[in-house]
Structures are given as C-alpha cells and as structure tokens.
Amino acid sequence: MAPPPVERDLRLDLFRGIALWLIFLDHIPSNIVSWITIRNYGFSDATEIFVFISGYTAAFVYGRAMRDRGFVVAAARILKRAWQVYVAHIFLFVIYLAEIAYVSRSFENPLYAEEMGIFDFLRQPDVTLYEALLLKFKPANMDVLPLYIVLLGTFPLFLWILLRRPMLALATSVAVYVVALQFDVNLPAYPEGTWTFNPFAWQLLFGFGAWCAVGGAQRLSGFMRAPVVLGLAIAYLGFSLGIVLTWYFPPFGHLVPKWLSDWMYPIDKTNLDVLRFVHFLSLAVLTVRFIPRDWPALRSMWLRPAIVCGQHSLEIFCLGVFLAFAAHFIMVQVSEAVSAQVLASVTGIVLMVAVAWLLSWYKNIERNPGTRPPDADLAGGEA
Amino acid sequence: MKSFVTALIGALVCVSPALAGEQEDCAVAAHLVTADYPLPRVARAIAQKELKVVVVGSASSLLAGPGGKQEAAYPARLETALGKRLPGVKVTVTTFAKPRTTADSMEEDLEHLVHSEKPAVVIWQTGTVDAIRRIDTEDFRSAIDQGVAAVLEADSDIILMNPQYSPRTESMIEVQPYADAMRFAAMQHEVPLFDRFAVMRQWGELGTFDLLDPTKKTDMAERVHQCVADLLADLIVQSAKLAGANDNHQ
Numbered sequence: 001m002a003p004p005p006v007e008r009d010l011r012l013d014l015f016r017g018i019a020l021w022l023i024f025l026d027h028i029p030s031n032i033v034s035w036i037t038i039r040n041y042g043f044s045d046a047t048e049i050f051v052f053i054s055g056y057t058a059a060f061v062y063g064r065a066m067r068d069r070g071f072v073v074a075a076a077r078i079l080k081r082a083w084q085v086y087v088a089h090i091f092l093f094v095i096y097l098a099e100i101a102y103v104s105r106s107f108e109n110p111l112y113a114e115e116m117g118i119f120d121f122l123r124q125p126d127v128t129l130y131e132a133l134l135l136k137f138k139p140a141n142m143d144v145l146p147l148y149i150v151l152l153g154t155f156p157l158f159l160w161i162l163l164r165r166p167m168l169a170l171a172t173s174v175a176v177y178v179v180a181l182q183f184d185v186n187l188p189a190y191p192e193g194t195w196t197f198n199p200f201a202w203q204l205l206f207g208f209g210a211w212c213a214v215g216g217a218q219r220l221s222g223f224m225r226a227p228v229v230l231g232l233a234i235a236y237l238g239f240s241l242g243i244v245l246t247w248y249f250p251p252f253g254h255l256v257p258k259w260l261s262d263w264m265y266p267i268d269k270t271n272l273d274v275l276r277f278v279h280f281l282s283l284a285v286l287t288v289r290f291i292p293r294d295w296p297a298l299r300s301m302w303l304r305p306a307i308v309c310g311q312h313s314l315e316i317f318c319l320g321v322f323l324a325f326a327a328h329f330i331m332v333q334v335s336e337a338v339s340a341q342v343l344a345s346v347t348g349i350v351l352m353v354a355v356a357w358l359l360s361w362y363k364n365i366e367r368n369p370g371t372r373p374p375d376a377d378l379a380g381g382e383a
Numbered sequence: 384m385k386s387f388v389t390a391l392i393g394a395l396v397c398v399s400p401a402l403a404g405e406q407e408d409c410a411v412a413a414h415l416v417t418a419d420y421p422l423p424r425v426a427r428a429i430a431q432k433e434l435k436v437v438v439v440g441s442a443s444s445l446l447a448g449p450g451g452k453q454e455a456a457y458p459a460r461l462e463t464a465l466g467k468r469l470p471g472v473k474v475t476v477t478t479f480a481k482p483r484t485t486a487d488s489m490e491e492d493l494e495h496l497v498h499s500e501k502p503a504v505v506i507w508q509t510g511t512v513d514a515i516r517r518i519d520t521e522d523f524r525s526a527i528d529q530g531v532a533a534v535l536e537a538d539s540d541i542i543l544m545n546p547q548y549s550p551r552t553e554s555m556i557e558v559q560p561y562a563d564a565m566r567f568a569a570m571q572h573e574v575p576l577f578d579r580f581a582v583m584r585q586w587g588e589l590g591t592f593d594l595l596d597p598t599k600k601t602d603m604a605e606r607v608h609q610c611v612a613d614l615l616a617d618l619i620v621q622s623a624k625l626a627g628a629n630d631n632h633q
Contacts, residue, residue: 029553030584100555107551107597111604114442115549117483117515118556140517140557193519247563253570265567266524328554332595336550336587 008060010298010307011291016053017310017356020320021349022046027141027324028331032338033345040248042240043267043279047144051202052280054148054313055209058155059162063214066159075156082152088318089145093132095322096139097122099329131190138189141321143196150187150199151206158207166214173207176200181271194270201271205280224288233282240279308356315359316352323348409610412585416614420573421626422540428503429623433473434465436619437500437539439493440508442482443547446601446608453478455605458506460612468620477502485513486523490530497537504619505534506577508544510561520560527568535572542575542618543568548583550594575622577615583607 022037023046039045058078066074104119121128121137131137135146162169179185180200187195212220223229243264246252267273297303309316327344334340428434438444438458446456453459462476479496481489486509497505507530513523527543534541545565546558562580569576587594592607 027554030550096555103551103555108599109551109596109604110446110599110601111594111607112547112549112551113446114482114511115515115547115552115556117442117512118552120515138517140555189517191516193517193522196517250566250570261571266521266564268521270519270521325554332551336595 009293011287011293011295012053012056013307013310014298014303015049015287015310016057016313017306017308017316019046019049019053020309020313020316020352021306023050023144023317024320024324024348024352025345027321028327028341028344028348030331030336030341031327031345032341038283040244042237042244042283043273044276044283047197047269048205048272048276048280049283050144050313050317051147051151051205052209052284053310055151055206056213057209058152058206059159059210059213062155062159063163063210066163071156071160074159078152078155078159082149085145085149085152085314088314089135089142089149090133092142092145092318092321093139095325096142099325127190134190136188136190138196141324144317146195147197147199147202151203154203155206155210158210162210162214166211166216170207170211170216173204173211177204177272186270196270198271204272204277221288224285229285230289233285236278236282237286240275240282305353305356308360309352312356312359316356319352319355320348323351408591409586409606409613411589411591412582412610413614413617415578415581415585416618418575418618418621418625420569420575420622421628422504422542422575422619422622423626424503424538424540425619425623426626429469429472432471434469434475434504435500435502436461436465436474436476436504436506437496437502438476438478438480438506438508439489439496440478440480440506440544441484441489441512442480443511444478444480444508445482446604455601455608457608457611457615460609461615464612464616465619468616480508483512484509485516485518486510486526486530487513487518490526490533493530494533494537497534497539501537502539504540504542506542506544506615507531507534508579510546510565511556511558514546514556514558514561517557520564523561524564524568527565528572531568531572531574535574540574542577542615542622544577544615545580548580548587548594550587575618577611577618579611582611582614586610 022039025031025034026037026039026046028034034040037046062074062078065077100119101122104116104122108116128137135149138146158169158173161172177200180198185200186198187200189195208216243256246256264275267275269276298307327348331340331344425434436458438461444456444458445453456478458476458478462474465474465476466472477500479492481492489507489509493505493507496502509527510523531541531543543565545562549556549558558580562578566576566578583592583594586592586607592603596603
C-alpha cells in the first residue's frame with residue numbers, strides 16, 4: 001500500500017468545521033436556521049461527517065506517532081485525548097444540570113406537570129451524578145462525546161492492527177458492525193435502555209475513516225471517480241431527498257410504495273442504518289469528485305473560518321453544545337421571534353470561529369518556544 | 384408577518400365552518416387535525432346511539448394530577464364536546480391515566496382495558512415519559528405497534544395522541560422523535576392521529592397561548608385542554624363520517 005500523504009488534507013478540516021456548525025444549529029430546538037442543515041435533505045446528518053473525519057484525523061495524527069515512536073507513546077497520547085474528551089463531557093453535563101435546576105425553580109405551569117418529570121433526576125443527585133460519570137446517564141444532545149470517548153479508548157489496538165494489516169482492521173470493523181446489528185449489542189444507559197449512538201455500530205464510520213487515512217483513500221480513488229459510481233451516488237442522493245421530503249409534507253407520504261416503506265423504515269440512527277451510511281458515502285463521492293485536494297479556495301480567506309473550527313474540533317464541539325443551550329435559553333427568556341433565532345444562530349457561529357482563532361493563536365505561542373517536537377499535531381490540526 | 388399568517392389561516396378556517404371549534408382562536412390549528420382514516424366502530428356506535436370512549440394516557444391527560452379535579456382535563460371536556468356534536472347519542476369518556484408511565488407499560492394495561500371496557504374507540508396518549516426517560520425509539524415504536532394491533536384486534540377503534548409541545552423544556556427533553564414515531568405508526572396502521580405536538584406548536588408560534596408562561600395557575604392549562612377536547616371531538620366525528628361515507632359507497 002502506498003504511504004499516506006504527508007501534508008494534512010485541508011478538506012477534512014473544512015468539512016469538520018462545517019459539520020460542527022451544522023451540529024450547533026441542529027441542537028437549537030425550534031430554530032428556523034436549522035432548515036439549511038443537511039439532515040433535512042437526506043438520510044445522514046452532520047454526525048456522520050464528524051465521526052468519519054474524526055476517525056480519519058485520529059489515524060493520520062496518531063498513526064504517524066505510532067510509526068515514529070512506537071505503540072506505547074501513541075497509545076498514551078490517544079488515551080490522554082480520550083481523558084480530555086471525558087472531562088469536557090462532564091463539564092457540559094454540569095452546565096446542563098445548572099440549566100435544568102434553574103428551570104425547575106422558575107417554571108411551574110400546571111399544563112406541563114408531566115414534562116417536569118425531567119427534574120426527577122435532580123431529586124437523586126447521587127445516582128444521577130454517578131450514572132453520568134459512568135457515561136450511562138446522558139441528557140439530550142449529549143451523546144456524541146461519550147461515543148467519541150469509547151471510540152478513542154479502543155483506538156490504540158485498532159490502530160496497531162490498521163498499520164500492519166489495513167484490510168484486516170477494516171474487516172474487523174465491518175464484522176463488529178454486523179454482529180452488533182444482528183444481535184442487538186449496545187452499551188447500557190440510565191435510567192433504562194441503551195446508548196443513543198451505539199458505539200459498536202458507529203465505530204464502522206470511525207474505523208472506515210481511519211482506514212482511508214492510512215492509504216485506503218488512494219486505494220478507493222479509482223472506484224470513487226468511476227462515472228458509474230458518481231451516477232449511482234447522485235441517484236441515491238436524489239432518492240433520499242425525495243423520501244425525506246415526504247416526512248415534511250405528509251400528504252406525499254402516500255406516494256411511497258408500501259413495500260418500500262416496509263423495507264426501508266425505520267431508518268435507525270442509533271445503529272447507524274446502512275441507508276444512512278450509504279448516504280454519507282454518496283456525499284463523500286461527490287465531495288471527492290468536485291473538490292480536489294489542492295482546491296485553491298481551501299487557502300482562501302473565505303473558508304478559513306470553517307477550517308479553523310475544524311482544526312479545534314473538541315473545543316469547538318463542546319462550545320457548540322453549550323452555545324446551543326444558551327441560545328435556546330435566551331430565546332425562551334427574551335424572544336422566540338424568527339429574527340432572534342437567526343441572530344442567535346449567527347452569533348453562535350461567530351463565537352465558535354472567534355474561539356477557534358484564539359485557540360490557534362495559543363497553539364502558536366506555545367509552539368514557538370520550541371519545546372514541542374514540530375511533528376506533533378501536524379499543521380495546527382488535532383485528532 | 385405573524386399577524387398576516389394568523390389572518391390568512393383565520394380566513395381559511397372561517398370558510399370551512401365544519402372545522403370551526405368552540406373557541407375561534409384555537410381553531411387556527413384545525414388544519415393540522417384532519418380526518419385521514421375512518422373510525423368504523425365509532426360510526427357503528429353513533430348509529431346505535433351509545434358511544435363509549437376510553438382515554439389511556441399519562442399525566443397530561445389528568446391536568447391537575449391524580450385525585451385532582453378531573454373535570455378540568457380534556458377527557459371530561461371531550462365528553463361534553465362530543466355530546467354537543469352528537470345529539471341523542473349517550474357519550475361516556477372514561478380516563479385510565481397514570482403519571483410516569485411509558486408506552487410499553489401502558490400497552491399491557493391497554494389490552495386488559497379494551498377487553499373489560501369494550502369501548503368503541505380508545506384514545507392513546509403517550510410519548511412524553513418515554514422522551515424523558517430516553518427510551519430507545521425502536522422499542523417505543525414497537526410498543527405502539529403492539530398496542531394499536533391489540534386494540535384493533537379487540538374490535539375497538541384507536542386514535543393516537545402524541546406528546547405536548549413544550550418550548551420551555553425543549554432543550555432538555557427531545558420529544559420530536561417520539562412525536563414523529565407516533566405520526567408514522569398512525570400512517571402505517573391507517574388510524575387517526577391527534578397531532579397534539581404540531582397543534583400546540585402552532586398555538587405557540589401564533590401566540591394563541593403563551594406556552595412559556597411560568598404561571599402556577601391552571602386557567603391557561605384549562606383553556607388548552609378545552610381546545611384539545613374541541614379539536615379531538617371534531618376529529619372523531621369527521622372520521623366516523625368518513626367510515627359512514629365509505630359504507631355507502633360499498
């Protein structure tokens with residue numbers, strides 16, 4: 001297999017940055033701006049992009065580390081990263097608790113006596129906190145980071161295999177996915193049920209991303225550029241768009257033949273439905289076809305904001321979750337008008353970009369004294 | 384813009400008198416409650432001049448909570464509303480609602496109830512507790528499927544009612560997937576859905592009700608339940624008519 005490219009692919013940062021913006025917009029409830037996000041136009045959404053690119057960059061960055069400095073050093077760095085994500089998740093959880101605690105004291109409309117059941121978690125703080133620390137209790141919109149933690153936790157071993165026998169690693173990933181689907185394997189959640197993003201299923205995207213990073217992408221490039229594949233991808237995206245439109249215009253739901261809906265539904269996000277995976281692949285085919293690696297615009301100032309966000313994905317992801325909470329809180333307290341929704345969305349993205357820039361600046365001043373080896377976290381990016 | 388939309392929808396509602404509820408303002412959401420599927424057992428019961436309705440649900444079917452004043456909640460108001468729309472028919476609405484019950488545990492009760500009560504129609508209100516407890520949507524969907532199948536099997540009609548729209552808790556409780564799952568189940572089984580989620584969201588957006596009001600008083604809640612009862616009564620009567628119309632064609 002050909003050696004992987006040395007220079008970081010800016011397209012990855014660009015699309016991860018955009019995915020982070022879309023995740024932020026989707027996390028603000030009743031937000032008119034979230035109509036622009038891709039989940040409304042096809043089966044997959046920004047989560048697929050985020051997980052795939054995270055797998056890709058993880059293999060890219062830590063793969064080099066494992067080759068150059070051995071398994072132990074690379075594994076230690078990966079686990080340190082997993083720990084950082086864990087701390088970030090718990091930080092967000094505290095903010096969530098603060099918000100529901102505030103609402104539980106300030107909002108007692110009898111119409112919503114039932115919805116107030118969400119505050120029951122506050123009545124048993126010992127259990128709730130304990131389950132949250134075990135990643136079993138996860139509030140709404142806080143499922144991605146726990147998935148990421150589990151994926152990183154098992155990544156050293158996967159990467160070790162991947163660097164020696166890439167096809168074996170990919171086959172293992174596919175096998176785990178198939179077994180998880182077949183036998184309903186998932187991690188337990190609190191108060192009941194299982195994880196919203198089944199790590200045994202979603203590892204497929206992460207593993208596939210990692211495989212692409214160590215040479216799989218070149219191996220696939222002939223296939224990805226074949227006109228037939230392009231045609232199929234466009235046809236599938238069109239089909240998916242048509243189906244999704246029937247969700248928003250229920251009268252058209254009757255146009256979907258019964259055999260098709262019986263076969264197709266439900267399109268399961270928890271277990272990364274094959275239909276979602278194929279939708280993501282179709283998007284990837286189009287992206288690779290029309291946006292070359294050396295696309296000049298990638299160096300332009302206009303795409304810089306998204307790229308910078310994509311290069312600090314953990315921090316910006318967490319910030320996005322927090323900002324979505326805050327945006328909804330402000331909309332509820334102050335105004336729910338469309339103008340307020342647009343303002344909150346735009347302000348949120350501007351803040352994400354500003355913080356990403358600040359982080360880049362920090363990274364530069366920390367690197368310049370020359371205390372860190374120059375190869376760490378290539379080109380300002382991170383896993 | 385908002386007032387323009389209100390006026391437009393208001394105008395549409397006025398030209399369709401059949402849809403106009405008791406209160407002019409809650410009728411703005413009437414277009415979201417359409418009779419898509421017939422209720423043949425209700426039509427039969429109306430013809431026999433005795434209509435028995437059973438409401439199975441959780442706390443949002445009780446309003447004041449267990450032991451509170453049940454006449455304030457929508458089921459009691461539905462009895463009155465149906466009585467007005469169906470003169471000469473003896474209408475009874477019985478509520479079997481337990482707070483904090485998920486669709487799965489209601490589903491077991493549901494099978495008992497249809498056999499012991501033998502209602503013409505069951506109104507199954509659920510989803511909120513499942514959303515709070517973040518029950519797997521697949522498990523939720525299969526509980527709904529089983530419940531609907533069991534009720535139809537026992538020769539009763541069924542209407543599904545999805546969760547309330549609650550803007551204040553929207554960032555904490557992800558209700559939408561559960562509301563959608565019920566919408567989808569209704570379509571698959573070809574049974575009517577009272578899309579309470581969409582209706583209340585419309586009221587919130589148009590300002591019919593201030594759903595963010597932190598009031599502790601029940602008057603706003605009572606007006607909401609009155610509106611739910613009126614729209615629900617319209618849905619039942621129209622769906623029963625649909626069944627009658629189908630019979631005439633056959």
